[in-house]
Amino acid sequence: MSTDIVLKVQGVSKRFGGLQALSDVGITIERGQIYGLIGPNGAGKTTFFNVLTGLYTPDSGSFELAGKSYKPSAVHQVAKAGIARTFQNIRLFAEMTALENVMVGRHVRTRSGLFGAIFRTGSFKSEEAAIEKRARELLDYVGIGKYADYKSRTLSYGDQRRLEIARALATDPQLIALDEPAAGMNATEKVMLRELIDRIRKDNRTILLIEHDVKLVMGLCNRVTVLDYGKPIAEGTPYDVQKNAKVIEAYLGTESH
Numbered sequence: 237m238s239t240d241i242v243l244k245v246q247g248v249s250k251r252f253g254g255l256q257a258l259s260d261v262g263i264t265i266e267r268g269q270i271y272g273l274i275g276p277n278g279a280g281k282t283t284f285f286n287v288l289t290g291l292y293t294p295d296s297g298s299f300e301l302a303g304k305s306y307k308p309s310a311v312h313q314v315a316k317a318g319i320a321r322t323f324q325n326i327r328l329f330a331e332m333t334a335l336e337n338v339m340v341g342r343h344v345r346t347r348s349g350l351f352g353a354i355f356r357t358g359s360f361k362s363e364e365a366a367i368e369k370r371a372r373e374l375l376d377y378v379g380i381g382k383y384a385d386y387k388s389r390t391l392s393y394g395d396q397r398r399l400e401i402a403r404a405l406a407t408d409p410q411l412i413a414l415d416e417p418a419a420g421m422n423a424t425e426k427v428m429l430r431e432l433i434d435r436i437r438k439d440n441r442t443i444l445l446i447e448h449d450v451k452l453v454m455g456l457c458n459r460v461t462v463l464d465y466g467k468p469i470a471e472g473t474p475y476d477v478q479k480n481a482k483v484i485e486a487y488l489g490t491e492s493h
């Protein structure tokens with residue numbers, strides 16, 4: 237039986253002027269895994285996410301999602317291909333309700349799409365009811381159903397992060413990429429986040445996680461890649477990686493960890 241590989245990325249390099257932000261980075265993620273991308277500040281984690289999701293054009297690299305090659309050249313194409321992401325700095329539509337934010341995510345998968353949404357075509361209206369129902373289910377799923385009609389800016393920080401996750405799930409992605417989901421959360425919020433990510437995985441989703449909270453990464457991830465100065469220095473189970481001499485040196489060598 238062949239393994240079900242959701243994401244296979246090979247040989248990604250990206251240079252900003254004189255800085256080699258990524259050098260020959262590759263990862264392979266199997267369906268149902270939580271895959272961690274870790275490393276000290278400035279290691280290239282966010283750059284890798286940005287390349288993967290079409291925000292930055294890589295200098296080199298090959299990309300396969302669920303067996304099909306894709307070109308991460310535009311954000312909406314990547315979303316359509318099946319990767320949904322959240323951001324380190326929350327990016328919600330502040331003046332829209334929680335429900336509307338999730339519904340926007342869902343429109344990636346509808347037939348009438350954005351055109352229909354603007355001109356309120358017939359097919360748009362019938363789709364709309366189904367989308368709203370699904371969006372409400374997703375808000376319940378991430379635990380913020382009672383805030384459906386609140387403007388997203390009025391939600392607590394932790395709840396806004398959950399909302400971002402609901403919006404990502406709304407696109408029915410092959411892969412969900414979470415960029416530091418625990419950033420700025422208190423201990424209780426982190427426990428709840430951990431439960432949520434675990435639940436998403438149990439529902440047979442595949443997750444790529446960048447996270448500074450090493451405890452969260454070690455507790456959740458099946459496999460981990462460690463980047464340092466844009467290069468992969470270790471790959472394996474969290475248990476193996478944390479014993480790796482290069483990893484220990486990379487972390488001890490930076491003030492911030």
Ligand SMILES: Nc1ncnc2c1ncn2[C@@H]1O[C@H](COP(=O)(O)OP(=O)(O)OP(=O)(O)O)[C@@H](O)[C@H]1O
Binds near residue numbers: 252279281283
């Ligand atoms: N748009 C850009 N232009 C120029 N340099 C950039 C750009 N984006 C990132 N860099 C540089 O690339 C390197 C990698 O940064 P990146 O943000 O990917 O690291 P990171 O591992 O995500 O760090 P952190 O944990 O602090 O978020 C850094 O030296 C950063 O200054």
